[in-house]
Amino acid sequence: MKTITRRGALAGAAGLAAATSPGFSRAQAVKPRLTVISQWSAGSDGAAITALGKKFEEKGGVWQHSPVPGFTTEMMNKLRAQIMAGDPPACSQLKGPEIAAWSKIAPVATLDELVAAAGYEKVVAPDLAKLHKPGGKWIALPLQIYSTNMLFLSKRAMDKAKADKVPVTWADFNALAEQMKAAGVTHPIANGGTRPDDGQKFEAAIAGISPTVYRAAFMNLDAKALKAPEVKAAFAQVRKIADWMDPNTAAQHYSTNLKRFVAGEMGMMIQGGWAQGVLLNSGFKLEDFIIAPGPSDNGKPVFLLNADAFIFWQRKEADLQAGQKLMAQLVMDPAIQTMYSQITGSIPVRTDVDLSGAGWSDGQRRTAAALKDAVASNQAVLSLAHNMAQENGMTAAIIDVLTEYVKNKSITPDQAVARLTDAVEGAR
Amino acid sequence: MHRGAFTPGRAFVYAVVCLIAAAYLLPFAVVALNSLRTAEEIAQTSMIGWPQSWAFGNYAIAWDKFCVAQTCSGIQPYMANSALVTIPATIISTLLGAVAGYAVSLWRFPGDRWIYGIITIGIFLPQQMRLLPWTIVLRETALTNTLTGLVLIHTIQGLSFTTLFCRNYYVAIPQELMRAARIDGAGFFRIFWRIVLPLSPPILIVTVIWQFTHIWNEFLYGVTFTTGQQQPVTAALISLTAAVADVPQHGVQSAAVMIAALPTLLVYLFGGRYFVRGLTAGAVK
């Protein structure tokens, strides 16, 4: 892989060399084996994890992946059933604060030595690192990153509106939407209407208005911050977004709008980086759209972090332990992260991977640059809508309020703020 | 009410029936048409429409090509898994239900009403609620991640319906027949074998159809209690539909849905006649 920096490659090599860590030393002689549970079964997700499995096999391992198709809930049901049966997988997909929650119900493996050997902690965003080492010990490893508040602009809609500037603040965004509407773009916003989509609209709004309030209100659940005027302003912004959407989208996935988005009948979309892959796989071209960081009122990019990760469960079998070690090394390896992100359209967790190579898109480069800037200005925050900021129970309770607000135009921002505080209290 | 006599009234009846039939066929038609359209065509035009070019290739992909993660074998092996669970569970739960229904309806014993009442409640319990208890049962019986475990679950859960159906049917068997048989010295098994079972085909067909479709279409247990290559066909279908971060493959997905629905559709197509006949013969009393 030519796209990796020298330092990254060295770090990866160091990880592979750290084969003598005591916890894993017994695993030396056996053939590494790994049992994995994930929900990644189809499309680019399925292709990416399959490619990872191939690498695992190339290193002499036995790859036993059980994809649990469907929604995250079914995957967790499967994990729960395995844990209750005393047979957890060696490694399973899990993300955000759920890592800490689940690590309390069954023993997990400790990856500290492997992480230290690979020098991984230095190249991971601090907020992200924290999620994967609850109680101070690394038990899970992040694999790839998306930002949930990227702004997708339709080139044709921009042409129609005779606009050429990418909006930076919410005021710019609103002006552009009005401009598009005046120019005949019937629905300036092309988002969908699913629960996470409604959550995304709101978190993009509040984080763009004030990342500080977002952090206090939605990451730390500060009761005062939840009632802050910024939260009310975010609800008002979401109402604007909702009014610019096609009312027919209801529970539809955003991908049903892509055709109209590219054709310029719809103008903008607040989506995660994954939408790029979806657009390309639907037969549309990179020239059809622009990807930029989502609106931020202070002008510096705000990055709503969404990271997929693997948690490692404690297993006594020597071959599984060897498999866990190999897997951990692979997941931290810059070459593997490059391969993975290039398939899925995400960006690597490692901040030291060079994205200038041909395998990366402008959107990915911009996302990576946004992450770097956001980390520098302390504006990289954890996504609520994608279960990174809170445990699932709290997230779902908040999203109930958000999705109801988006769908019911008779709820005022003031009422929404009141409902939000109630929901948070009820779920605490 | 004579067949063939064509009156305005009958024309009206035909018109109404055909209209309703068309409405009933509509959802199926949409899926069937989409199964012959390419994903691009659906994405670029609309979800509902006539195929511009007939994409029969969707069926080939659905049958043995599309990938569920690293396994690119299409829907075909999952069909076999579903059959391996559905067929034994249907047969066993039907037979046990027949015996239980026979016992409850024709052999009075203490507590029979209570047991029957509890079993009736069983049909009302949502299966989501039983997921964790079953997890514990499978752990205790060491049947987690086996098709046998799924057969066990579906057999026991199916007992509620099969017992109910059979009991309601057997209640109609005249008591004189039973009395006469008992005077002749016939016991529990002999009466079941000689008298009850020969009368049973209509209701057994009803329970078989019912069980077969329910078990075949079940998703939650199938996906939770199996692993990797043992998953039932509904799990493979979901892997095609629920790829949230990806382009919906509506064409292949619809083709896979058509293939997966084929066994149950055939069961209804060929069994439908007996279904009504079986119900007519007494199950409704």
Place this chain on the structure above:
Amino acid sequence: MSTRPATLDTMRRLPEYLVIWVPLLLAAGHLISFALWTIWVSFTPSTLVPVTGWVGLRNYNAVLATRNWNIAFDNLLLFGTAFVLLSLLMGLGLAILLDQRIRGENVLRSIFLYPLALSFVVTGTAWSWLLNPGIGIQKLVNNLGWTSFRFDWLIDRDMAIWTIVIAAVWQSSGFAMALFLAGLRSVDADLVKAAQIDGAGPLRIYRRVILPVLWPITVTVVVIQLQFAITTFDLVRALTGGGPGIATQLPALVVYDFMFQRGLLGRGAAAAVLMLLTLLAVLLPYWAWRYVQHRRASRA
């Protein structure tokens, strides 16, 4: 042999007892133990996995204070009533139509029955396409020239529950039809003839001869459709996902959501127990009715 004859008899009849009791105990036993287990969990602080402990009525209070649960409960009342009545009427109507000795009865019957064979994947996705105003029936009719035609219940939070009623009636009215058709076919033909000779019109025959036969069937249909209504889960999940917003939540969804999606087992169990109690509130009158009927029948 020193064994007494009674024991000998028991020994001889052992297989019989086994065959009677094993399936019955399995069927009833698993229900009782699962229900008791759920009741126990509903009083514990369980989150991701069941744990021991006692929190009293905390889970119940939390569930009852949730908007989702209240909406779901109201929806169940509306959905349950509308769905049971409509599928009853639809089933009866179709059965009467099919009973007119029409040609192609086999084909038509299969058409009305086939939705029962389909899983929620088909039902939910196909209906979500058809009912979506932007791509489905509304668009089709608009394109045909009737541009003011509106059929946008799917996105209307007051009407969305009715889309679930439509899909559910579509899916299971065939079963009601089959039962009613069976009932109509079992009507004594001689009785109908006798009534005709007496000069009774078709309406009168329906009322006097046929409806009495259909009455017990109606009860069966209601019970089975009620079961369908209460356990409805997949259909909503695939069709509306509980939306728009949380407008089409149903108790079974809330139970699943609490238990597994939110990782709040205790609350989910409490919701499940509340569902069970509601169920008993419906079933007890039915049992009382059956009991009275049974007494009347044995007296006659």
